[in-house]
Amino acid sequence: MKKVVSVSLGSPKGDKKVTATLMGEEFEISRVGTNGDMAKFAELVRELDGKIDAICLGGIDLYLYAAGGRRYTIRDAAKLAKNAKITPVVDGSGIKNTLERETVEWLHREKIVDFPNKNVLVVCGVDRFGMAEAIASHAKSVVFGDLMFSLGIPIPVRSYSTLNTVARTLLPLVCALPFQWVYPTGEKQERITPKFEGTFRWADVIAGDYKYIGRFMPPPESGALAGKTVITNTLTSEDVENLKARGVKTLITSTREFDGRTFATNVLEGICIALAGRRPEDMSPQDYLDVLKKMDWTPTVRDLT
Secondary structure: OEEEEEEEOEOHHHOEEEEEEEOOEEEEEEEEEOOOOHHHHHHHHHHHOOOOOEEEEEOOOOEEEOHHHOEEEOHHHHHHHOOOOOOOEEOOHHHHOOHHHHHHHHHHHOOOOOHHHOEEEEOOOOOOHHHHHHHHHHOOEEEEOHHHHHHOOOOOEOOHHHHHHHHHHHHHHHOOOOHHHOOOOEHHHHOOOOOOHHHHHHOOEEEOOHHHHHHHOOOHHHOOOOOOEEEEOOEOHHHHHHHHHOOOOEEEEOOOEEOOEEOOHHHHHHHHHHHHOOOHHHOOHHHHHHHHHHOOOOOEEEEOO
16 A cells, blocks of 8 residues: 655644545555644654655645746755655645646636636745646736735735746745744644735635635625635635635635545645656656546536535
């Protein structure tokens, strides 16, 4: 049996273990939250190293990207990843650049989301660079919430070219900061602290990391999310109920659902490299797409009404 484990900086409340058969291979897929404890995270990575097929970094990115494939390494994540000497370590980047880009193209191609007539909020573009670029090429208008939701700066970024300017300017600094300063970890992921309601209200489609969406979305009584479409992943059943309570009409997840849970992109990337029998540095975007095609991947579209 192949084993894939996501070690996460998130709360243990989101822990899950499932078994599944994928491309004829038996898998045990699990997620273990460390509640923001970096030392415990590193210890778990060391314990798992050499014993499983893929270690997935959850709740933290190893890399952030700008246009042209320019890559920036998050210092804290690199320190955690170095604790694995044998087992491949992934953070979901390979999936974000392939699956999430293709998710947008598929939704556009199948006319499930009418992007040319929609305003789209991408809560963090540098974290979802494939999705961000695809949405920018199709949407009527787009706001990237990178400054707003990551840094608390109330400035919407309104074009992909501006996003890349911001990324190239700020990412070298941001990647050197303590990770908890720019992304919710542990119990912070469970708190809902509404911000920028006007931007949520403006958008017809809200896309990106659910940890940002769920943390900052307006309360149910505001009606700001009524009738909206949300494109995301890493959802628990409680998260889905929170979206329903706010009147979200359509929920689209790019990753597959296992036993009522949609795991993060890092888990799906771990599955892909386990199936391919290769290390992430040896995988091209087409290699990921080839594996996903063999898994009969399609996005999951749910009507929450």
